[in-house]
Amino acid sequence: MSQYYRLIRHSGNQDLFRVVEMSVAALLSDRPFHIQAEGLRGTGKTTIMRAARELLPPIKRIKNCLYNCDPAQPHCPLHRFLSPEEVTAIGVEEVPRPFLEISQAAKVGSVVGSIDLAKLTDPINPLAALLPGTIPQAHRGIIFIDEINRLADTAPELADVLLDVMGTRQGRIQIEEPGLQVVELPVAVSIWAASNPDEDPGPLSRIRKQLADRFDLTVVMGRPDDYQAVVDILAGQNSRISPEVAPGQRGGTLADCIVSPDLRQALAQIYIDFGLESLRGAQAMEMAACLNAILSRRNMATIADLVQVAPLALAHRASGEIITAIIDYLNGLLQIPVQDQAQTAVSKRPLAAQTGSRWKEFWRVFHRWLAAVLAKRPQVSYSSNTGSGSRGHGAGARIIDPLNTTIIAPPKPAAPITSLPDEQLVTRDTNSHG
Known part of the structure; x- marks a missing residue:
């Protein structure tokens, strides 16, 4: 049995297992889905994410293409203009789906791309050419970043690169080197990240809020809460293993998923009525609800799916009070007819x-x-000029509306105590005979 399914599942990490499988299912539908795990050190965030590479099926690419060009849709500088016949002549190969990492010591050149020094220094046929970096080589796969909060703090230029990559469902990257033509590439890659928000420099949402918003879901990892889970972890085996089905074999693809009309209506009202800052939050919730339905072997996403994924999509986007209010609102929708949901949303603000x-x-x-x-x-009315009734x-009688009443300040502004004369600072008791 694979290492991934041997990992111990407990109440503190089950959400991460679910979210990892959602991202894999999205990738099999050619849709990047970015996830982040936050939690205390030693809770197994990195272990789970690295083990999940076993879930990734292989891909077919143009033979020896470092950019992992899909034979049906070549995109790299070498193959993007080739005809199907020319691609067939080059050949097609099956390789493992990319799972690459960006370390804390990474540089922009190694992440984006730079001059291929091996070709440039070839004594027989020197050639100025580009060597793709980690991101272009991870096309159609996954990039894992451990301690992304530290990376965003110490390497803001790499955070800027990630913003471009994660900005749209098919990101983009631009490789620039002196003396060479600028190369712009589409990249379809899912970013997985882990961080310890309780340690310096703090959670990613404080360091680079714009980058934190690019993650579709954020999972807060917890500690095991029962004795048997700890015993299993120490023993290195899962005593509660159950047969699993790979994410790609459960319920079809995202293209097959139907989003119920009431789910979209609920997302619109959540975005407006609860004041979400970014529309990405609503988009992430819709996609996550579809993926949750796929993993449950269903082809329709409903509000029940939304209830399960909303806290993960909003964890880094809204306060705890707002999230609680949204979940209460969604739970209320599950108990009323669809035609009454629009009116209920107003009362759930x-x-x-x-x-x-x-x-x-x-x-x-x-x-x-x-x-x-x-x-x-009859009533008593008072004159504001004389004070008599x-x-x-x-x-x-006239009723004054306090919400529309102009408040007039005192005629003289308050003066600093140091500017008052002495006779106003000290008073004398006139009744004293001492």
């Missing part, structure tokens, strides 16, 4: 989004009630 409208509605109701009371009996009738 978080407090911050409802405060203004609630007070306005309260005042409108109170205003109508008080006007009705004043119309039935006079008897009046309810029909002529």
